Amino acid sequence: xxxxxxxxxxxxxxxxxxxxxxxxxxxxxxxxxxxxxxxxxxxxxxxxxxxxxxxxxxxxxxxxxxxxxxxxxxxxxxxxxxxxxxxxxxxxxxxxxxxxxxxxxxxxxxxxxxxxxxxxxxxxxxxxxxxxxxxxxxxxxxxxxxxxxxxxxxxxxxxxxxxxxxxxxxxxxxxxxxxxxxxxxxxxxxxxxxxxxxxxxxxxxxxxxxxxxxxxxxxxxxxxxxxxxxxxxxxxxxxxxxxxxxxxxxxxxxxxxxxxxxxxxxxxxxxxxxxxxxxxxxxxxxxxxxxxxxxxxxxxxxxxxxxxxxxxxxxxxxxxxxxxxxxxxxxxxxxxxxxxxxxxxxxxxxxxxxxxxxxxxxxxxxxxxxxxxxxxxxxxxxxxxxxxxxxxxxxxxxxxxxxxxxxxxxxxx
Numbered sequence: 292x293x294x295x296x297x298x299x300x301x302x303x304x305x306x307x308x309x310x311x312x313x314x315x316x317x318x319x320x321x322x323x324x325x326x327x328x329x330x331x332x333x334x335x336x337x338x339x340x341x342x343x344x345x346x347x348x349x350x351x352x353x354x355x356x357x358x359x360x361x362x363x364x365x366x367x368x369x370x371x372x373x374x375x376x377x378x379x380x381x382x383x384x385x386x387x388x389x390x391x392x393x394x395x396x397x398x399x400x401x402x403x404x405x406x407x408x409x410x411x412x413x414x415x416x417x418x419x420x421x422x423x424x425x426x427x428x429x430x431x432x433x434x435x436x437x438x439x440x441x442x443x444x445x446x447x448x449x450x451x452x453x454x455x456x457x458x459x460x461x462x463x464x465x466x467x468x469x470x471x472x473x474x475x476x477x478x479x480x481x482x483x484x485x486x487x488x489x490x491x492x493x494x495x496x497x498x499x500x501x502x503x504x505x506x507x508x509x510x511x512x513x514x515x516x517x518x519x520x521x522x523x524x525x526x527x528x529x530x531x532x533x534x535x536x537x538x539x540x541x542x543x544x545x546x547x548x549x550x551x552x553x554x555x556x557x558x559x560x561x562x563x564x565x566x567x568x569x570x571x572x573x574x575x576x577x578x579x580x581x582x583x584x585x586x587x588x589x590x591x592x593x594x595x596x597x598x599x600x601x602x603x604x605x606x607x608x609x610x611x612x613x614x615x616x617x618x619x620x621x622x623x624x625x626x627x628x629x630x631x632x633x634x635x636x637x638x639x640x641x642x643x644x645x646x647x648x649x650x651x652x653x654x655x656x657x658x659x660x661x662x663x664x665x666x667x668x669x670x671x672x673x674x675x676x677x678x679x680x681x682x683x684x685x686x687x688x689x690x691x692x693x694x695x696x697x698x699x700x701x702x703x704x
Contacts, residue, residue: 316690323684330480337650340477343468344392344459351463351672358424365441393456395446411440463672466663474651475676481652482634489571489633494626497579502614505587519577534570535645571633579625586618627692631685653677
């Protein structure tokens with residue numbers, strides 16, 4: 292406890308915590324982390340994100356739609372589902388299965404519901420006589436009456452169900468009627484998960500290999516330098532795409548011996564995040580390794596390293612006890628930078644269809660918005676949500692990375 296307290300009293304930490312912009316960035320990162328942890332605990336699931344909660348391409352912030360659009364919203368999805376259920380042999384049982392997000396059919400008999408539906412159809416026929424509702428203000432009372440009738444088919448939502456239903460529509464819906472707000476929040480978990488795993492693995496591997504190459508020298512240095520030089524000669528994005536593509540049709544059961552097939556049954560690697568981890572882990576360690584190697588070559592000439600060597604300590608002990616701890620400031624800075632790089636690379640790979648599969652991510656949201664022509668039609672809610680959330684997280688970590696470098700890097704102190 293005293294060690295932690297003393298750490299926060301160091302000159303570097305005092306300098307870091309004096310910057311208001313850095314504090315704001317740390318608060319923003321904390322909010323993202325809290326959201327990601329809540330989603331990992333089940334606050335929002337991938338199934339929730341794929342659930343249809345409303346009309347297709349509904350505007351966010353409850354912005355009022357044009358009359359023609361209001362007509363389409365009132366006469367599709369829920370009304371059609373109720374009509375289909377009422378036409379079944381057992382309409383009561385069919386009506387119990389009708390659901391649009393958290394909205395269910397009102398507690399009325401099939402006869403009462405059929406009466407309401409008939410009234411809606413009558414109003415719809417009257418509205419169909421107008422060539423363009425957007426330019427026909429005389430039809431607005433009829434349109435409002437039809438919308439009120441459609442609401443009578445729905446069971447009122449109260450309490451937490453009402454709040455969650457309203458929350459799902461805060462930022463509108465996508466082309467399939469799914470909640471943009473929930474999909475954007477769930478993507479925070481994916482981004483942080485990929486960023487933290489990639490940054491942790493890459494920093495640890497790069498720091499150990501870089502320290503070993505810089506301190507031991509000789510053939511160890513030559514081999515490690517050859518490895519990261521070879522990887523560096525390949526464009527980073529191309530290498531990521533190649534590695535991710537290798538897992539596109541990867542079937543684990545066909546890759547293991549027959550006696551192990553039962554052990555891996557049900558494991559779907561190609562739709563998991565493992566291919567992304569492997570692709571990023573194979574490339575992101577290079578920068579850290581190069582930086583730590585250069586710092587180690589300087590540190591090994593220091594007097595305390597000579598003293599440790601003279602005292603008979605092994606090279607492995609010196610690496611773990613003296614070299615690597617004294618490169619911690621570089622590891623911390625590189626961790627922040629690699630986390631940002633992993634998040635941006637995940638968005639690019641997912642946009643290309645080679646990253647995250649089977650669950651939402653910012654890259655998939657941007658790709659879907661483009662494929663559905665949202666930008667062309669002026670529907671910016673999906674692409675805007677993904678872009679703003681990604682921009683906020685990356686900007687916060689960029690600010691924190693610069694502050695960490697200014698506070699802890701000796702060249703900046």
